[in-house]
Amino acid sequence: MKLDPLKLWNNSSSKDAIIDFVRRVTDSDSADFVRPEDRIAVFDNDGTLWCEKPLPVQADFMLRRIAEMAKKDPSLAKDQPWKAVSEKDYKWLSDAVCPFTEVFQPNNRLERLPLFSINEII
Structure with a gap:
């Protein structure tokens, strides 16, 4: 067989x-x-190859892009969402971007996973 x-x-x-x-x-x-x-190796329970934790790929991309934009044009930092990214305002980001607020808490164990660190992005 x-x-x-x-x-x-x-x-x-x-x-x-x-x-x-x-x-x-x-x-x-x-x-x-x-x-x-x-x-x-990439594993995912639902059969896709998207990583979902500690942060969805789309949110990771968005935060990185916002940070790049604010770095290129510092005047953006007076307005949201650039302000939240520039100031590392995890509460604002959590409320605006992700319903899982623990993802953006600075000392949360999720943040220390090697796949993603909010401090590396913003």
Whole structure:
């Protein structure tokens, strides 16, 4: 009996391509072999490859963009949302951007995850 690594997937060219890719990069005799220490794995419970915690990708992008804009034009910092980003006003950002206020709390353990740090962005 052959093991089907993606048994819940429909048979398709996409499924075959994924299985073939994994086989090639994990086979040490393959020209496409990737050493384990050079591999990156992405996991998500709903099947997407978007990271959702500690902050949605879209919010991360938005905050980085706002910070870039305020750095380029400091006069923006007198108005929201540039003011909140410039002043690291986590409360304003939480209320305006994300219903999960714990994400923006400066000493919250979520902030210290390697995927994201609000202090690195703003």
